[in-house]
Amino acid sequence: MTSTDTIAAIATAVSPGEGGIAVIRLSGAQAQAAVRAVVRTPGQQLWASHRVLYGHALAADGVQHLDEVLVLVMLAPRSFTGEDVVEIHCHGGVIAVQQVLDRVLDQPGVRRALPGEFSQRAVLNGRLDLTRAEAISDLVAARSRRAAELAMAGLDGGLQRHISAARERLLDQLTELEARVDFEEDLPPLDGSALLAELQAVGVALRQLLADGRRGEALRQGLRVALIGRPNVGKSSLLNRLSRRERAIVTDLPGTTRDLLESEIVLEGVPITLLDTAGIRATADAVEQMGIARSEQALASADVVLLVVDGHAGWTDEDAALLERLPEGVPHLIVANKGDCPAGPMPDTIEPDVTISALHGDGEEALIQRLLQRCGAAETGGVVLSLNQRQRDLAxxxxxxxxxxxxxxxxxxxxxxxxxxxxxxxxxLGEITGEELTEAVLDRVFSRFCIGK
Known part of the structure; x- marks a missing residue:
């Protein structure tokens, strides 16, 4: 598989019965010839760059219609990859678009694209720098409005400009140093203090980017929040309250939740996966035991744990035992539920972080703020650029x-x-923007992209 092959893939999400259109994208020297062999366009339509043509995708017999399509032609270098790019716009769904793709892949010199290969070619052909390409992947994967805004800031070149400016400042200093190494007797003395101050100033700017990157990680990746507590303390009611829908079954019977329930929400722009765990307790019920085992796995993978207790009944030995079972190093909050009822006894050594009423919503806003603070995601409003893990490691x-x-x-x-x-x-810094890269690094970066992007 080489960069001279013509590649093809479905570039849109495909799902049975959903989506008005599905797009097949081709890139490479044989893109136009391959589509011409598959699609018949009636009349005298001109196959020119940046024109849309109408036709039918045909089966291998050249007679049967597979789909009614539009063809978009974008010839090099005015395309996303910098190569000849042709897109076939089919009807949405699964069967028709897959049949058309199979016909395209049957054409000489055409193969299925690898994950991220279109974006990789855009970088190799100078159409994008690496930070912009990675921002495209972040935009596709964005789970909240703020995450999409950060991705667009990268796609607009904000990160590339910051990193390139820092690199240029260092290159200027390197030029001065190398000149002194070779011709020090012929040049005026170099001020070491000024040189050090400039290097440290660049270092401070990089540290600020790193700090923003850490705060922005919550916006990009989201957080996993596990709700734990003895049966019937209101974990499922709290899940439903935060989710704004009846995601979990709520009854007065202890042990109602027997499996791990997940709910996706967005709090203050931060994507949150809420994990409603089965009540952890000693039980002979085989089904409940399986739910408890999954709950313990969820605790280990959570970014923060909410230990929900019955504020009306007060602190119990079971609550104390659950607190002891929380994974070391995972932040946690003690949430006293049923705050609309008289408070029960609590030991002097235990003070709830938040008191709420999952039934009426009292204390919900305080819980959200404490939750975001505890996992370091409360101060994301000022983040305008966010580095991913690869970029942070290099910075x-x-x-x-x-x-x-x-x-x-x-x-x-x-x-x-x-x-x-x-x-x-x-x-x-050159590796961040792609100015200094190896093939292995490129392959590793783009392997995380979706196919067709």
Missing amino acids: LRAAEALDRSREVAAQELPWDFWTIDLREAIRA
Whole structure:
């Protein structure tokens, strides 16, 4: 499989009975020829760039109609990938679009696209830098409005401009240093203090980007919040309250929830997966035991745990036992439910973080704010750019390389020692934008994309 192949894939979500259209995308030298062989366009329609043609996709016998389609032609270099790109717009669904795709893949020189291969070709052909390509993937995967806004900021080039500006500042300093290494006797002295101040200023800017990236991670990836508590304390009522719908069955019978229930919500722009766990207790019921086992797995994978207690009944030995079972290192909140009833006794060593009434909604806003604060997602309003994990690792590598320049300056080492860490920082920033990349890195980045993008 080489970058000279013509590739094809369905570029839209496909689901039975849903979607008005489905798009098949081709990119490469054989894209137009392959579509011409599959689609018959009546009359004298012109196969020119950036024109839409009407026709029918035909079966292999050249007679049977598979679908009524539109064809969009975008010839190089004015296309997403920089190559000839042709799209076939079929009716939505599954069968028709898959039949047309199979016909396309039967054409000489055409193969199925790998995940992210269209975006990868756009980067290799200079149509996108790597940060913009990754922003496309983030936009497709966005689960909230704020996550989409962050992705668009990256797609608009905001991150690329920040990283490229920092890299240019370092390249300017490297040029000065290398000139002193080769021609120091012929040039005016270099101010080491000013040089160090400039390197540290770039390092501070990178640290700020890293801080924004950590806060933005909650907006991008979302949080998993597990609700735990002994049976009948109101976990399911709380889930339904936050979800704004009857997601869980609520009764007065203890042990009603016997399996792990999930609900997707958005709180203050942060995507949240709520996990309503089966009440953890000793039981001989085999079905309930399976639910409890799944609950314990959910606790281990959660970003934060809400330990729900019955505020009217007060603290019990069972509540204390559950608190002891919470995974070490996972943040938790103690939520006293049934705040609309008289409060029961609580030990001096235990104070609920929030008191709520899942039935009436009292205390709900306080719970949301404490939840976001506990998992570090409360201050995301000022985040305008967000680095993904790969970008954060590289930005951190660059910042740490610049930090080492302080030690070099303190030891008053020759200029060529300064260039070692400076080059490392420049390389790391180049990998963020794609200016310095290997094929292995590209393959790893784009393997996480969806097929057709």
